Amino acid sequence: MVTTIGVPKEIKEDEGRVGLSPAGVNELVRLGYRVLVERRAGLGSGIHDAEFETAGAILADLPAQIYAESGVVAKVKEPLQSEIPLLRKGQIIFTFFHFAADRELTEVMIESGATCIAYETIEDGAGRLPLLTPMSEVAGRMAVFEGSKHLESPSGGRGVLISGVPGVEAAQVVILGGGVVGLNAAKIAAGLGAQVAIFDINLERLRYLSDVLPPNVITIYSTPYSIRKKVVQADLVIGAVLVHGDKAPILVRREDVARMKEGAVIVDVAVDQGGCVETCRPTTHSKPTYRVDGVLHYCVANMPGAVARTSTFALTNATFPYLKAIAKDGLRSFLALGEAAAKGLNIHRGRIYHQGVANAFQLRHHPLSELTLIGS
Numbered sequence: 001m002v003t004t005i006g007v008p009k010e011i012k013e014d015e016g017r018v019g020l021s022p023a024g025v026n027e028l029v030r031l032g033y034r035v036l037v038e039r040r041a042g043l044g045s046g047i048h049d050a051e052f053e054t055a056g057a058i059l060a061d062l063p064a065q066i067y068a069e070s071g072v073v074a075k076v077k078e079p080l081q082s083e084i085p086l087l088r089k090g091q092i093i094f095t096f097f098h099f100a101a102d103r104e105l106t107e108v109m110i111e112s113g114a115t116c117i118a119y120e121t122i123e124d125g126a127g128r129l130p131l132l133t134p135m136s137e138v139a140g141r142m143a144v145f146e147g148s149k150h151l152e153s154p155s156g157g158r159g160v161l162i163s164g165v166p167g168v169e170a171a172q173v174v175i176l177g178g179g180v181v182g183l184n185a186a187k188i189a190a191g192l193g194a195q196v197a198i199f200d201i202n203l204e205r206l207r208y209l210s211d212v213l214p215p216n217v218i219t220i221y222s223t224p225y226s227i228r229k230k231v232v233q234a235d236l237v238i239g240a241v242l243v244h245g246d247k248a249p250i251l252v253r254r255e256d257v258a259r260m261k262e263g264a265v266i267v268d269v270a271v272d273q274g275g276c277v278e279t280c281r282p283t284t285h286s287k288p289t290y291r292v293d294g295v296l297h298y299c300v301a302n303m304p305g306a307v308a309r310t311s312t313f314a315l316t317n318a319t320f321p322y323l324k325a326i327a328k329d330g331l332r333s334f335l336a337l338g339e340a341a342a343k344g345l346n347i348h349r350g351r352i353y354h355q356g357v358a359n360a361f362q363l364r365h366h367p368l369s370e371l372t373l374i375g376s
């Protein structure tokens, strides 16, 4: 039987991304698979139904048809309440789940008997998270544009043009954390002509940043002392730290914020892990900023949502090779990608195969060696 890959429209609030691009549809169809795409699924990313149809997709009117006919469902966000009854035992759902933060979702997915392969836990051979990287690239670049916009007086900022002009100095940008978000933010800020200081605790990483970034970026070893010294002079501070599997460390304290310049801007990208600025709390695209001690805070937890089209293509470029492997022979061909990719398997036929998810709720973890593949 021909495998059907289904792509429902995302129904989570403010979610404009879609789980597969027209190019991806085209390649899957060329390989002999059937691809069902829900009508209007791509609209939030500026992809019209006709484009999916031209690429070879069959359009479905209702999500129920997608779930009923598809062996593999490619999505962006976790299934929501109205989608849960549509899931079928043995069906593979390939999407962001973030189970460890959601007990109820974990329980309903166990109950459903579906196979859950989570974007966020797939690793590459070097322990990186290749399906999270594209969203960090987007957020890092965006952080500078948002910061720059909010430095303008009408937005409440101190009226500084990030690039400066001949005869007037450029903005001072401080970036906390030199990983994917930090590097991308530094590239854009430096390209605009800002004076950039980037902090990290990993010396090897600082050496790399120093090699690849232009001379208007300085690298600084991160300590509370070195950070405080730079933050109080900054026009724009970008929070970009991550300690894997943990809450973000607080690197800028409330008293440091109080000593910052009036109208300076903080963009705390690490807000999804609690934020690295003590005064950070999550905001939304509709009301992205608030002010503490005269300093504007931008702490939107889903920044890539504002550039859904770019984010869809960035995400699907990264997810597609895995989807192609899943389409081939289901879980069997996915697991054949190797141990690092296999970390993406979170739940299968009612059992948890990811240690972190099991630990989060003190549920039983099943090692992959206990997995028996039925059929697929």
Ligand SMILES: NC(=O)c1ccc[n+]([C@@H]2O[C@H](COP(=O)([O-])OP(=O)(O)OC[C@H]3O[C@@H](n4cnc5c(N)ncnc54)[C@H](O)[C@@H]3O)[C@@H](O)[C@H]2O)c1
Binding pocket: 132, 133, 135, 136, 137, 139, 176, 177, 178, 179, 180, 181, 182, 199, 200, 201, 202, 205, 222, 240, 241, 242, 243, 248, 249, 251, 268, 269, 270, 271, 272, 273, 300, 301, 302, 303, 304
């Ligand atoms: N808000 C959003 O929309 C959005 C989007 C994408 C990513 N993020 C978040 O951005 C954060 C950064 O993501 P990333 O992909 O760049 O992570 P990453 O792992 O690539 O980089 C994190 C960096 O922080 C450094 N670090 C750790 N502790 C530090 C400290 N005390 N001082 C200075 N540096 C320190 C690490 O050495 C590492 O280089 C994460 O919390 C991620 O979830 C948010």
